[in-house]
Amino acid sequence: MLGGWPAPMPPTLADCGSGPDALAEWGDEVEMTRRSRVLAAGAALGLACLLLPAAPAAAAPDPGQPYFEPGAASIGDPYFPDAGNTGYNASHYQLDLLYDPPTDQLGAHATITARATQDLASFSLDLDGLMVHSVSVDGLEARFEHKGTKLSVTPARGVPDGRTFTTVVEYSGVPQTLALPGPAGFIHTNDGAIVTGHPRSAPSWFPVNNYPGDRASYEFNISVPDGWQAVANGLPHGTSRTPGRTVYQWEAQEPLSPHLATIAVGHFALDEYAKGGITYVDAMDPALKKTVIPRNGDGLAWSQTDDASYKRLSQTISVPDDGAEFSFWMLRDTEPGWDYAFVEARTPGEDNWTTLKDTTGIAQDSTGNSCPAWHQVHPFLKHYQSDDDGTCSAKGSTGQWWAATGTSDGWERWEFDLADFAGEDVELSITYASDITGQNDGVFVEDIQLSGGNGSTSFDSDGDRWDGWSPKGAPKGSPGNDNEWTAGSSTPPSQGYKIQQSLDKQPKMIEFLSSVFGKYPLASAGGIVDNVEDLGFALETQARPVYPMDYFYSEASGDSFVVRQLALQWLGSQVPIDRWKDSWLNQGLGTYAQWLWAEDQDPGSAQDSFDFYADIDAADPFWKFRLSDPGPDNLYSTSLQTRSAMALHAVRTEVGNKNFSKILRQWVRDGSGSPKDFRKLAETVSGKDLSGVFKAFVSTAGKPGIL
Incomplete structure (x- = not known):
């Protein structure tokens, strides 16, 4: 960062450097005419420098002339002390973005229009984790230093107070996702990326004055491979084509704070319509419209959903003297950390309940978020969990806790070794338990198999979908279920x-x-x-x-x-x-x-x-x-x-x-x-x-x- 500068007039030796560096290549979509202007301006400046006489002795600044000083590299917000910058107000951002979903690489240049609020010798922008290739101010190459989250820019000429100026930054890299409260900001998805609002989200993908009070209009030109879609703030302004790629153009004319800017790249179904003078554009991943179907045959068992439910699908099995293998296929869609699927077992008529650990490693011993609070709703779970002064352990009065939560990646096979019950009868329950509020679609079960054959079923329409399995209701102490397991082809809407x-x-x-x-x-x-x-x-x-x-x-x-x-x-x-x-x-x-x-x-x-x-x-x-x-x-x-x-x-x-x-x-x-x-x-x-x-x-x- 430089100290105060006297008002720049025609080029002086202070303006003269080694000439512009070559701009980094990051994609065919970079606007080459801008590069030409920057290089031409740099060449003209270099020629002018050759014609200058030797520098005279430094003189004191003229009190009648502006005195150029650096803008501050912080707006002074105590919550985010490194965010925001002073010395200018941004009025418009044009973001030309080339994104490659398979590699998560972003290549871009940002054109930032701003108005100086002081006589600026230098200024800074917020940009985190990306590589800067070049910076120009009003068409002239600028010196820059990118350190941490700050991009410091020193224009070839100072910018007078009240002057509107344009900064172009060329940069590239893989934007980083914020871990806390996480994931947030620029999030990489299985088919692209999506940006959620967060106080630090904007600098993760474009250079910005990251201060909520500095609002600006935005223009987005987002180049993605053919077959992908790109969405942003504001109104759509059509598309253009280059070989193998489509550029989606969006414009937000109403000023917005940096943390409110977003883009999404992926496979989206776009629904655009107008009503009441407002243009609506909804973007939804078409995968969300898929419905659950049986993995084979025409039947499955579905837990259905209900707050504070405890749903058992049970049968008593006679295990041969040499043991047995027990397995089934499950599709899980449960509230992560709050609702669980698990398998319970006991000797019929006894209170020696435990949950079973599957040999495939799906069930875990984590007690998640619902424990210990849900012991007030389902006190029976104390058989498998203990409340240790507000924390939970995965061992209860009679058994261990092994369960799965969240959404499975398609149908998953659960397998169990029943050797511990060899030569005995065992009551098995495939169970879904939920907390007091918030439900996903529950769990689906198909193709239950026991190595001895007794108790196997696919829930198909073969005369008896249940084949001995049946819903048993909630255990004593739970509030009861408003609905129960079903067997057939019924599934929830997508x-x-x-x-x-x-x-x-x-x-x-x-x-x-x-x-x-x-x-x-x-x-x-x-x-x-x-x-x-x-x-x-x-x-x-x-x-x-x-x-x-x-x-x-x-x-x-x-x-x-x-x-x-x-x-x-x-x-x-x-x-x-x-x-x-x-x-x-x-x-x-x-x-x-x-x-x-x-x-x-x-x-x-x-x-x-x-x-x-x-x-x-x-x-x-x-x-x-x-x-x-x-x-x-x-x-x-x-x-x-x-x-x-x-x-x-x-x-x-x-x-x-x-x-x-x-x-x-x-x-x-x-x-x-x-x-x-x-x-x-x-x-x-x-x-x-x-x-x-x-x-x-x-x-x-x-x-x-x-x-």
Whole structure:
């Protein structure tokens, strides 16, 4: 970084270097005319340097001339102290991206239009983990240093305060996925990549002033191999072709904060339509529309799904004296870490239950997230798990814990050696157990085989689909099952079908949210849903949120999550945050919009939601931090989102429904402000002192004493 420069006039010796380096080649799509301009400008500068006289003695800066200084390499946000830069404001990003899904290689150049807010000698951009090949400013090669997450740029000439300037950065590499709260940011998928919103997501794939208050318009030109699709923020502007590749063009004219920028590359079915003056574009992985079918024959057994269920598919088997092999095929789609599939065994009539470890290594002894809390729902599980002061061990009163959770990679074969039961009868149960909320599609079983033949079945339509197997219901202490195992060809609708049901309601949801916040602020809407597991962290991205597929297993949860992401379109685009610690308000408004949507169909449910969370024990970590300063690790935690919604409900209760509605509409209409400004607006509109509410719910850690 250089110190202060006097105002540059015609080229001086300070401008003269060794000439431009050769620009790195990264793909046929690089715009060669830009390179020609950069090289020509460099050559012209070099010629001018040859004609210069020797440098005179340095003179003191002229007080009447601008004095050029470096911009700071941080905006000063305490949560992310290395993020953002000063000295300029970006107004437009043109991102020309060439992405190769098989290798995950990205080749790109970014054209950044910005306006100097001081006399700039040098400035910096945020860029993490990618290799920079060249930088130019206003067509002239610039010196640069890329160290860590900062790309420092020294233009050939200083940029005067108020001047609009253009920076072109050519770079390449494999963008890195953020591990925490993870995975987040630029995520590599089985057929491409998808970018989710995160405070640090933008620098992982393009050079940017990574500060939420520096909003800009965006243009994307994304080159992918033929047969792939590319999606981004804003409106589609057609495609162009080069040999073997297709370039997808997207444009977001409404300014957006860097963390709200997204792209997705993969195999997508694109659904574009217009309604109410809004262009909707939804992108869904077609693999999500596949339905479960029997792996052979015409039958299978399906656990079905139900909250707090404990479903056994059981039969008593006589094991020969020389033992037996027991196996079946299973397709799992269970909530990871919360719901489980396992095999139970006992001597008939005895209480010596245990779970069996399969010889194929599918079942594990991890107790996951549901233990020990689900012992209150299913106390029988204490036969296999122990609560050791809030932690769990995989050994209970009579047996061990071996189980599988999450989604299997297609049908998987479970195999067991029944030698321990040789010469005895054994009661076997193929079991699915779930926690109190959140369901995937459960488990499917086919082709049960025992080496002696007794108990084998394929659940086909051969006169007796069960062949001795039968649902046994939940054990004593569990609440009971609203549905049970079925045998036949019945399977649930595809995940894609359920996702589409919720996405189809977007126009209706926007109509409802417009009654809450005012007119929808963007020209486009829609969503991206990829076949990616464990995409639990997905901060909103402007006009085209990225939705985790796991939120759509029930219609109510899918609808509610889409409502939340749509509500954040008003807040992210109209009321952007300046400091990350203030994000609680927008996140709370997004969650409260979910409560209002539910209340529109079930009056009083917002109060019910408030009361439900108000019953959480004061010692629970749910209450451990202040909303007004949650810390970077809690920025997008469920507890922050929920407690923020509770704070807003407390404000609503204090000011009344009519005033609360007026506050929300005016807050979005005015377009900017901090939480302190929101409180001031609420007090002005209502005429009430809200200091007690904000102190109890926002600025104090712990459970509010008024609850």
